[in-house]
Amino acid sequence: MTRSSSTAIGGSFSANVGAPSCRSALARSTGLPVSRNAGTLSASRAVNATSGARRSPSEFTGGCRTSVRRKDCGRCPRPFITACWMRAGNFSVVAVAWLTAASLPEADRRAAADGLCQTLCMSDRVRTPMRTKAALTAASAARWASRATGRGKGSMIGGLIAAKIDPDIMSRLAAGKRTAVVTGTNGKSTTTRMTAAALTELGAVATQADGANMDAGIIATLSMERSAPICALEVDELHVPHVSDAVDPEVIVLLNLSRDQLDRVGEINMIERRLREGIARHPSATIVANCDDVLVASAAFDAPKVIWVAAGGGWVGDSVSCPRTGEPIIRSGQDWSSSGDETFRRPTPDWWFDDENLHGPDGFCAPMTLSVPGRANRGNAAQAVAAAVAMGADPAKAVAAVGTVGEVAGRYGIHQVGNHSVRTLLAKNPAGWQEALSMIDQDADGLVIAVNGQVPDGEDLSWLWDVRFEAFETMQVVAAGERAADLSVRLLYAGAEHTTIPDPMKAIGSCPPGRVEVLANYTAFRDLGIALERAEQARR
DSSP, X not given: OOOOXXXXXXXXXXXXXXXXXHHHHHHHHHOSOEEEOSSOOEEOOOEXXXXXXXXXXXXXXXXXXXXXXXXXXXXXXXXXXHHHHHHHTTHHHHHHHHHHHTTOOHHHHHXXXXXXXXXXXXXXXXXXXXXXXXXXXXXXXXXXXXXHTTSOOXXXXXXXXXHHHOXXXXXXXXXXXXXXXXXXXXXXHHXXXXXXXXXXXXXXXXXXXXXXXXHHHHHHHHHHOTTOSEEEEEOOGGGHHHHHHHHOOSEEEEOOOXXXXXXXXXXXXXXXXXXXXXXXXXXXXXXXXXXXXXXXXXXXXXXXXXXXEEOOOOOOTTOSBOTTTOOBEEEETTEEEESSOTTOBOOOOXXXXXXXXXXXXXXXXXXXXXXXXXXXXXXHHXXXXXXXXXXXXXXXXXXXXHTTOOOBTTBTOEEEETTEEXXXXXXXXXXXXXXXXXXXXXXXXXXXXXXXXXXXXXXXXXXXXXXXXXXXXTSOEEEESTTHHHHHHHHHHHTOOEEEOSSHHHHHHTSOSEEEEEEEOHHHHHHHHHHHHHHHHHHO
């Protein structure tokens, strides 16, 4: 780190800083003496040698956040403060304020901040706790064993073991990273992948490749991509509050909320209230919210910083009443309002899209061409761009980046199985099925619908009766999956001609040669993906 020869910074700090390596790192970065004290942080004096003025630490901390965040630390603007805070308590914040307020030339201030950033925020020289090291070692061994025995990629078991050994490992691994959390009932994986793509211009991005969106999957992602300064994390709706507490997100993306797995997550209004409470604990986070979804709008409505995106709300069956008052929601075209609270109505969007372009603040407009089908994915892309721009990405580059996202964890993938070209689609709840049904190619040579009823799917399949299978009156359908019989009954009442073959691979084989569309819920989709991978390996 360089410092101006004409400007001297004097003073001494004492702080309750745990590791000697942390104290020496601070001393190297700031050029100030650092000592350990059992008491609280204090700054004895700070002298601007040019003016001779004495200032108290409180004067420096009052203005340091904006200056450091936007100017002095180009490497990791917002987490700079968070990471330093977690590494060494309040000391690092005061130290940065001192450097900023001491009238150093611009170049030297930048060099000083960058030196402190490298040493504290992104350096391995700050000691990792032994418990965390043990957790990471055990997780790595578990992943290796899982792959070696052919049981899977091992990311989930690795994350589970790491969390058991070190309950605080998620917050430790996320320290110093700029994080975007993406949640919602549908579209999480696609939007997270798009957000990661749009953020790539800012640096390496840690994100889940397989959609593992609960604690174990998040920990596994963070542990395997420790050097990435940026995270785009898909998070299950129920887990958002405590995951946000652990990772301190810069941006929280709220896509949509509708009924899903009632036997696991309960009623959707309860999820909305929990999200609202979780968001309230992070007033500095920017919320990117879908203004067309009543429940999402309610969760984000009171947040200090909200970017509203008109991402669409095709499924309105779960928002006929106001989540805040219980009174009916009144709809008029795209607009909606609560009949029980005149202030709660559809916010004016900052971002919106049409069939060709994405529109944003300050007159921004750019063509948006996607590699994934469906209008819902255009809404997902709009929110991904808005999140990336909120974190500093260039809007035009972000729009181009989301257009490169194609297959997402097997979704929209095309596989050759014998004389069948198979495209796989995932749907997990009534809202998701409604959107997925609109993506089905009615001219395909065959359609397989596979439904399981395992715990991750929700064992209660009564939602099948909310899905409009009547759309397939003109197609020959094959009902498959562990709950093929339940699906068959629903198709019968929908008037859709069908046959029942529980094994999805055999169901595909029964279709006429050519293009086959496969629509499956979560575990049926997962199991089919494994079967297709094995079939392709056998063919090679």
